[in-house]
Amino acid sequence: MTPNKCPNCPESDLSRLDAVFEKFKGDSHALISILQQAQSIYGYLPTDVLYAIAEHTGNSPAKVMGVATFYTQFRLTPVGRHLILLCKGTACHVNGADSIERALNELGLADGETTPDGMFSLKTVACLGCCSLSPVMMIDENTYGSLTPDKAKSIIEGIKSAEASK
Amino acid sequence: MRLAIGEGSCGIAAGARRVHERLESLNLDGSVEIGITGCIGACFLEPIVDVYDGDKLVRRLVKIDEKSAERVYAAAKSGDLESVADLAITPEDESFLTRQTRIALRHCGLIDPESLAAYRAADGYRAIAKVLAEMTPEQVIEEIKTSGLAGRGGAGFPTWFKWNAARNAKGERKFLICNADEGDPGAFMDRAVIESDPHSLIEGMLIAAYAIGAAEAYVYVRAEYPLAIVRLEKALEDARAANLLGANILGSSFSCDIKIKAGAGAFVCGEETALIESLEGHRGMPRLKPPFPAEKGFTNQPSNINNVETFANVAWIILNGGAAFAAMGTENSKGTKVFALTGKIRRGGLVEIPMGLTLRQVIFDIGGGIRDGRKFKAVQMGGPSGGCIPESLLDTRIDYRELGATGAIMGSGGMVVMDDSTCMVNMARFFLDFTAKESCGKCVHCRIGTKRLHETLTRITEGKGREGDIELLEELCTGIKAGALCGLGQTAPNPVLTTLRYFRDEYEAHIGARKCPAGECAALKTYSIDPVKCKGCTLCARKCPAKAIEGAPRQPHAIDQSRCIKCGLCRANCKFGAVQTA
Numbered sequence: 001m002t003p004n005k006c007p008n009c010p011e012s013d014l015s016r017l018d019a020v021f022e023k024f025k026g027d028s029h030a031l032i033s034i035l036q037q038a039q040s041i042y043g044y045l046p047t048d049v050l051y052a053i054a055e056h057t058g059n060s061p062a063k064v065m066g067v068a069t070f071y072t073q074f075r076l077t078p079v080g081r082h083l084i085l086l087c088k089g090t091a092c093h094v095n096g097a098d099s100i101e102r103a104l105n106e107l108g109l110a111d112g113e114t115t116p117d118g119m120f121s122l123k124t125v126a127c128l129g130c131c132s133l134s135p136v137m138m139i140d141e142n143t144y145g146s147l148t149p150d151k152a153k154s155i156i157e158g159i160k161s162a163e164a165s166k
Numbered sequence: 167m168r169l170a171i172g173e174g175s176c177g178i179a180a181g182a183r184r185v186h187e188r189l190e191s192l193n194l195d196g197s198v199e200i201g202i203t204g205c206i207g208a209c210f211l212e213p214i215v216d217v218y219d220g221d222k223l224v225r226r227l228v229k230i231d232e233k234s235a236e237r238v239y240a241a242a243k244s245g246d247l248e249s250v251a252d253l254a255i256t257p258e259d260e261s262f263l264t265r266q267t268r269i270a271l272r273h274c275g276l277i278d279p280e281s282l283a284a285y286r287a288a289d290g291y292r293a294i295a296k297v298l299a300e301m302t303p304e305q306v307i308e309e310i311k312t313s314g315l316a317g318r319g320g321a322g323f324p325t326w327f328k329w330n331a332a333r334n335a336k337g338e339r340k341f342l343i344c345n346a347d348e349g350d351p352g353a354f355m356d357r358a359v360i361e362s363d364p365h366s367l368i369e370g371m372l373i374a375a376y377a378i379g380a381a382e383a384y385v386y387v388r389a390e391y392p393l394a395i396v397r398l399e400k401a402l403e404d405a406r407a408a409n410l411l412g413a414n415i416l417g418s419s420f421s422c423d424i425k426i427k428a429g430a431g432a433f434v435c436g437e438e439t440a441l442i443e444s445l446e447g448h449r450g451m452p453r454l455k456p457p458f459p460a461e462k463g464f465t466n467q468p469s470n471i472n473n474v475e476t477f478a479n480v481a482w483i484i485l486n487g488g489a490a491f492a493a494m495g496t497e498n499s500k501g502t503k504v505f506a507l508t509g510k511i512r513r514g515g516l517v518e519i520p521m522g523l524t525l526r527q528v529i530f531d532i533g534g535g536i537r538d539g540r541k542f543k544a545v546q547m548g549g550p551s552g553g554c555i556p557e558s559l560l561d562t563r564i565d566y567r568e569l570g571a572t573g574a575i576m577g578s579g580g581m582v583v584m585d586d587s588t589c590m591v592n593m594a595r596f597f598l599d600f601t602a603k604e605s606c607g608k609c610v611h612c613r614i615g616t617k618r619l620h621e622t623l624t625r626i627t628e629g630k631g632r633e634g635d636i637e638l639l640e641e642l643c644t645g646i647k648a649g650a651l652c653g654l655g656q657t658a659p660n661p662v663l664t665t666l667r668y669f670r671d672e673y674e675a676h677i678g679a680r681k682c683p684a685g686e687c688a689a690l691k692t693y694s695i696d697p698v699k700c701k702g703c704t705l706c707a708r709k710c711p712a713k714a715i716e717g718a719p720r721q722p723h724a725i726d727q728s729r730c731i732k733c734g735l736c737r738a739n740c741k742f743g744a745v746q747t748a
Contacts, residue, residue, distance in 0.1 A: 029465075031447035032430050036389070070449040070606075071430030073389050089351030090546060090582045091508035093596050126433065126600060127351035128390065130179045131508035131582075132209030132515055143179035 012046045021056050031057055031067055035074060044075040072125075080114040080121040082159060085138040089127030092134040096148075100135050103149035107156055119163065120156070167198055167242040168218040172275055174205025174361045175393050176354075180212035181231060188235040189215075198242045204362020206275025207516030208262055211255065214275075217242055223276075226260075227253040258534075262513045265532050267494065269502050270318075270355075270478040271518045274362035279397050282404040285365040291410055293481035294372045298418040301484075303333060306377040310480070312488030314500030319345055319436070319473030320548065320578045321653070322499070322566040328470055331460035332378040335468035342380040342422075343464065343471040344371055345441055346387035346394070349433040350549030351600065353580035355504040356474035358516055360387070360394040363478070364401035368411065368424060370477030373484060375422040378470050383424040386441055389431060398426060433550070433604035437652045438463075438471045440606065451606045452652035473578065475504055495521035499565040503576070509546075509583035512537040517581075519564065526560040529583055540585040543684075544668070548577025550597045550604075551657035553664025554590060573664040575657070589686035590669040591676050595623035597661035601654065611649030615642050616658050623662070629689040631677030639666065688732050691747045695736075697722035699744035706736035706745065 020037045024030035034057065038049050045068055054064040068074045086104065088097045101111070101124065108115060109122040130136045133145025137152065144155055171177070171186045189200050206214060211228035215238055218224065225247050227238055234253055241250040268274075277284040285291070297306055311326035332340060344367065348356040360367060367385070375383050387395055402424055405411040413421045432450045434440045439453035442464050463469025479501065483491050492500045499521040505528065508514045512534035519528060525545060529535065536542050544554040553574035555562065562568050569576050584593070602616040619642050622635055643659035650656045666673060675681045682690040695706070695715075700722040707715040707723055714730045717723030725736070737745040 029445065029447045032444065033427070033447075036428060036430060066449055067447070071432050073431040090549065090580065090596070091352045093351075093593075094509045094582060094584055094588055125390070126349070126604075127353070129348075129354040129357050130176050131352055131354060131506060132176055132212075133179055134508065136179070143175075145179055 009047050012042060012048050014048065014052050016041050017049065017052055017056075031059065031064065032071070035064075035068055039074060044078050047076075078114070080118050081163075082120050082139055084109065084120055084122045084156075085128065086111075086122060086124045087126075087128040087130070087134070087136045087138070088124045089129075089131065089134070091131035092127075092136055095134040097135045099149050100137065100147050100152045103152045104156070107153060109156070119160070167245060168220075169198060169200050169238070169242050170203040170216040170218060170278070171200070172204070172206055172212065172214040172216070173202045174275075174358055175391075176209045177205060177212045177214065178393070180209075182213035184232050185213050185215065185230050185235045188232045189239050192236065192239045198239065201278055202280065203277060204274050204279040205358045205516070206263065207271060207358065207518075208255075208259070208513070209515035210513050211259060216275075217247065225250070226255045228255050228259070229253070259513065262515070262517075262532055262534070266518050267502050267520050268518045269482050269491070270359060270475050270504050271363075271516060272482060273366060274358055274516070277363070279362050279364055280400055282365065282401070282408060285363070289485060290365050290481075291369055293484035294369050294376075294410070295416055297373050297376055297484060298416055298420055303377045303379065306373060306484070307333065309484060309488045310377075313479075313483045313491035314488070314495070315476065315479055315483065315491065316499070316566065317472060318475035318479075318503065318578065320551065320575060322576055325472060325476055328460060328472070329374060329377050331458070332380075332468050332470035335461050337468040339382065339465075339467045340378055340380040341464045341467055341469040342371060342375045342378060342383040343438075343441070343445070343469055344383070344385040344477060345436065345438065345471050345473045346385050346391075347429045347435045347441060348388060348391075348474070348578065349436045349604075350551075350578055350580045352508055352546070352549060352582045353506045353578050355506055355516060355579045357388075357391050357394050359474050359478045359504075360391070360398050364394075364398045365405065366478050366481060367398070367474055368401055368405055370480035371424060372411070372415065372422060373480050374470065374472065374477065376420050378468075380470070381422050383422060384427050384445060384464075385424060386427050386429055386435070386445060389428045395426060395428060402426070432606070433600070434606045434652070434654050437654055440652065441471065442469065449606070451608045452654075454651065475579070496563060496565045496568075498567055499576075503564060503579065505579045505581040507533050507581050507583070509581075510536055510538070510540065510585040510588070511583045521564050523564050524561045525555065525564070528564070528581070529560070533583070536583065536585050538585075540587065543584045543586050543588060544590065546574075546582040546584065546593070546661075547580065548575035548657075548660070549580045550601050551575060551653065551660055552577045552580070553660045554584070554593065554668065555664070556668040558668075573660065573667055575660070587684055587686060589627070589682050589684040590665040590672050591623060591682075592627050592684075592686055594662045594665045595620065595627055598623055598658070601658040605654065605658070609650045609652075609655055611646045612651075612655030612658065615646040615649070616655075618642055619646070619659070619662060626673065626676045627682070627687045627689070629676070629680050629687070631673075633677070635677055636666065636670070636673055685747060688734070691732050691734075692727065693725055693730060693732065693734070693736060694746050694748070695723050695725055696744045696746055697724075699742050701742055701744075703741070705739055705741070709735045709739045711735065 054061040114121040315325045316322040435450040440450040444450035459469045504518045598620040702720040
């Protein structure tokens, strides 16, 4: 059966998956690990990649899609150049995570969305485990703690101006 | 002199790596030995640098930044520790650590987590050596039975019983699984153990694998814990190279290897059958029990699952005896328990204490009470499966049964402290938002019931509560508890039930008087301008996006309540403190 490819989606270079398939050859429980590695290659899980994984692992596309949409780690759309993870765990909630989210909203960032210029994606997460520094957000590899709405805004503005001066 | 920088995730987030880099940049001649250690658990003091003279800790320096790192380096080089006396931990803060009894965390923050030699120097791998040389699997299980160790993931099921069931189960292969999918928001005990003392997890797992007869083991760890995964990977490699893992461990006939599986983010995977589904590469949806994992677990083979903290106690029990562990605690809860103390607390971090201490002792004696001079309101234990315990019950002991009687649970160790500015209805809404999103969808009661609970709670916090909403919440809670298959659904109503039990007046105030007593719910706030304090500067009127503020220049302004959208911009901008909320 020819995969029912999405007509408007860009075509991915599927050869980049070969090494992943090789690594998990014969492991019938590796679907999640394969999806994780595929996401780290492409930055997200494009539709044609999901079909290729289904074909190679002997799973139905529906099963692969089911797994990819079950776990919060997987993304079906590309992310911006900077991924902001805003913690909304219990300690952050108690210490004002909602006000941080409102501040980010004021800058045009919305949960689960990427800014039109492709610079930022915002994702709220359940807990980053840095509860004593709450409220916390993580941008790319860096964690920013003890946030206030103004501090959060100035961190974002700082990244923007650093990009602009590049 | 040797410097050890605390580099757990929290320490790094607080700036420990920058401090480390600064110290290295000063140490061009290599005259000071600079290394890392894990997390000591005093998160409120990070970044922490310990100064050692040989093996002796001579000074613990706290809240170090790149600037003070220069003085730290100079002191370590010259040996003049008095020059950094102002950076040393205060006796009061030190009591946060000295009042604890550490077993699971015994090495955390004291040894280099990336060094097998450091773990061995701290009696590491002596317990597995003893087990392999002197003990039968039955004797190991007996020792664990004597200790009274119970599952630290939350349910508190006797560990020996699970091991024994897995040992007696028939199957071609047996599996040992470590649940490191620490999903409770507000809990980070397991992460700290893996990041700070990964070999103690490995050793505990090896002893368990020997006891149940498993040759294959997995650690299912949250993908959100990248540092824990990196440190555990290194520890596994080092252990393998030293014949502590793999075939014929330490020359015995016992063989076992441990693999890491990274989870992909699903709270329900903390439930053991959902975890097994996920390990097999499926959606993490719980299975019907029985059969229990001990009979049919991973790939339908006998499997035993324990959480990280449970394993971290095992080597200590073998070396010190089950009786020494059981000597601590209460009649039905033995040993120690680790808690992640967070929220509105003065001294937050990891706290390991013997069972039987009261909540008051943990929160006020060790944690130093509420910060910013506010008043204690409640402590949330057990995360989304747990509940809020009010001030009147602060003398409850840390004990599985006594905590259960309050409506909360021991849980995995999240302990989030709240002050009088936290709205309990909004707290319940917060947890139901979480469980509604994390429900796997298998059972109707959980999938739809948590959604309806969340909608009803949201309505109440938005000032649209209706007569009969409290009864509706209670009915939904009862239904979900009865109709859900797994622990997630069965316990999801707990945050609602406990807040209804202890803070019913807050619900009634939201619904009846349209007031949020804690002043947290924005929709229920009323903003007004104090005519005495108002100077008529017109700033608020200009800032108001709803044009709800009127008044002539230099005359007191007033807010038209019918147009006010309660955004709070007037209050944030007023230079005279004239805008009040009620």
